[in-house]
Amino acid sequence: MSAAPDGLPPLREVLRRHGLDPKKALGQNFLLDLNLTGKIARQAAPLGGHVVVEIGPGPGGLTRALLAEGADHVVAIEKDPRCLEALAEIAAHHPGRLTVISGDALKVDIATLADGRRMKVVANLPYNVGTQLLLNWIGGETWPPAWSDLTLMFQREVAERIVAAPGSDAYGRLGVLAGWRTRSRILFDVPPEAFTPPPKVTSSVIRIEPRAEPIDVPLARLEAVTAAAFGQRRKMLRQSLKSLGGEALLLRAGIDPQRRAETLDIAEFCRLAKLA
């Protein structure tokens, strides 16, 4: 098989040579088309002058694209040690530009990876930990965060919940928490056939940017209010928020107790969180 444009072997050969049979438990749905990984990397432009953190590089298709598209330095965190040899080959091909961390991304505070430089996150996320990773990144103590933007692949249904507006079916806890501190938009869909093996559902690439001045409210309280309100989303708020103060709380916040969770915008949720 001939080499890919970056001079490294084609990704199918990488999988074969390193015995990388995809594991479902690790959310391994690989992208083997370097045109597609290039398209994703370009959505995160400009990459020059940035450290790019990649979660779950796997055999390295997106990693290679990020390097080819001009990232100064890529720090890739991979849980599956079987991928390390393949990633070491990419690092050797781009001396000094790729650092691989072997471990669980849930345990890494990505702010520590910036080292005083500008930072972005670009990833085809493992579906089983994607939402938790996003909540870790947007729920940090310090704001604005260490990253300037996130370009992430999620299952389409999760992406829709992240960007959801009040009143829509997809609007819920995730939409309020994401919308509170960030602006986000879906860039394009990726069909199941683009992955090896194909997942059951369509995926979407989404771009997330921090809001400069989100409403000042403790994350834990906003989480508590949204969990209670959307935990019983068909009920009136005076019922679903009973344990947090119910009708009296809603009246103090100037919100009609008969409304339902999905009708409240983010500013209203923040008002409730401040008073709860």
Ligand code: SAM
């Ligand atoms: N970036 C590659 C691509 O696009 O082909 C692989 C993406 S695959 C959807 C998700 C990757 O995340 C896998 O390589 C998997 O081993 C890795 N992974 C799963 N859980 C992880 C975790 N908790 N921390 C770091 N990597 C993880």
